[in-house]
Amino acid sequence: MTVTTIELASEHTDAAPPSSKGGKRILMAAPRGYCAGVDRAVDAVEQALAHYGAPIYVRKEIVHNKYVVEALSKRGAIFVSETDEVPVGARVVFSAHGVSPAVHAEAAERRLDTIDATCPLVTKVHKQAVRFADKDYDIILVGHTGHEEVEGTQGEAPDHIQVVNGPHEVDQVEVRDPSKVVWISQTTLSVDETMETVRLLRERFPEMIDPPGEDICYATQNRQAAVKQIAPKVDLMIVVGSGNSSNSVRLKEVALEAGASAAHRVDFASEIDPSWFDGVETVGLTSGASVPEILVREVVERLAELGFDDVEEVRTTTEKISFSLPKNLRADLMAAQGAASGHKRREPAADHTC
Numbered sequence: 001m002t003v004t005t006i007e008l009a010s011e012h013t014d015a016a017p018p019s020s021k022g023g024k025r026i027l028m029a030a031p032r033g034y035c036a037g038v039d040r041a042v043d044a045v046e047q048a049l050a051h052y053g054a055p056i057y058v059r060k061e062i063v064h065n066k067y068v069v070e071a072l073s074k075r076g077a078i079f080v081s082e083t084d085e086v087p088v089g090a091r092v093v094f095s096a097h098g099v100s101p102a103v104h105a106e107a108a109e110r111r112l113d114t115i116d117a118t119c120p121l122v123t124k125v126h127k128q129a130v131r132f133a134d135k136d137y138d139i140i141l142v143g144h145t146g147h148e149e150v151e152g153t154q155g156e157a158p159d160h161i162q163v164v165n166g167p168h169e170v171d172q173v174e175v176r177d178p179s180k181v182v183w184i185s186q187t188t189l190s191v192d193e194t195m196e197t198v199r200l201l202r203e204r205f206p207e208m209i210d211p212p213g214e215d216i217c218y219a220t221q222n223r224q225a226a227v228k229q230i231a232p233k234v235d236l237m238i239v240v241g242s243g244n245s246s247n248s249v250r251l252k253e254v255a256l257e258a259g260a261s262a263a264h265r266v267d268f269a270s271e272i273d274p275s276w277f278d279g280v281e282t283v284g285l286t287s288g289a290s291v292p293e294i295l296v297r298e299v300v301e302r303l304a305e306l307g308f309d310d311v312e313e314v315r316t317t318t319e320k321i322s323f324s325l326p327k328n329l330r331a332d333l334m335a336a337q338g339a340a341s342g343h344k345r346r347e348p349a350a351d352h353t354c
Helices: 036-052 067-072 100-109 120-134 146-154 169-174 192-206 218-233 247-255 293-305 327-342
Strands: 003-007 026-029 057-060 079-080 091-094 113-116 140-142 159-165 181-185 237-241 262-268 284-286 310-315
Touching: 026 067, 026 218, 026 293, 036 057, 036 067, 036 091, 036 120, 036 247, 036 327, 057 284, 067 079, 067 100, 100 218, 100 293, 113 327, 120 140, 140 146, 140 192, 146 181, 159 169, 181 192, 192 218, 218 237, 218 310, 237 247, 237 293, 247 284, 284 293
Parallel strands: 003 310, 026 284, 026 310, 057 079, 057 091, 091 113, 140 159, 140 181, 237 262, 237 284
Antiparallel strands: none
């Protein structure tokens, strides 16, 4: 099986070239899969396991993906719902979605050795919340109630933040002073729906200000833009990602809104139902930001079994962003490397006494 890559600008709307083989084909979106924040968080758990040894506790799922969580569990990671489930004095990793100050305080009380794998882009939103709360703004957080990222952000300034789940909740917003309102957002939302929510909020609060920089993650935007390019050209879109992954769920929604005739989300290739493909000639394929590429490859192999063996990758941009490991973990790893290099076995000096 060969993969042909087609480079498109994100605003390009022309159809992808027809299949060179004239048969059933897959249009595979790029970028897809792991973002820099997820890569950093998963690497943090892997490096912690390798350096400190098991068990390593992880509060919540390190990222929202079944395969990743199961793989790390097999290596010795223990996933817990709350910090009080971690033994006193143990080592715990905070997930990429971030935690509130209250969680940090509880960890300190329990003398936990913490590794904070919060995505730096989520940390940026936390800092925005604190900054505007210090200035006594009413902060409207566009996001999904109950999502771990939203809980962490809201915890930074609970007396100033109210969550708006989408356009349908805009009418319920109450503020103290319409001249001191700012909006911020969860990083994994639908770009279009968020902008519609903001538009309606601004109709109610014309003096509302924007956050100093985009809150929706670059990877979320890039994956949605790539899906928008291929969705009008496919009979069916498959999104690889878990049901509790906000950005994966949004990709399915974006595909349908952008013109895909049908769309399904799967965790694994084994979930693909052959009945989906009756009358289907072109399948679109993408994956959420917490999905390792191996799962996409397994879906491609499954689709090949169903006759879709012509694969074209439609690339709208190339991502070059990366984040370093959490500071304290990085320091421990560097110290260990330094100690190891200092204790390398040396050849004995030549004996010149004979």
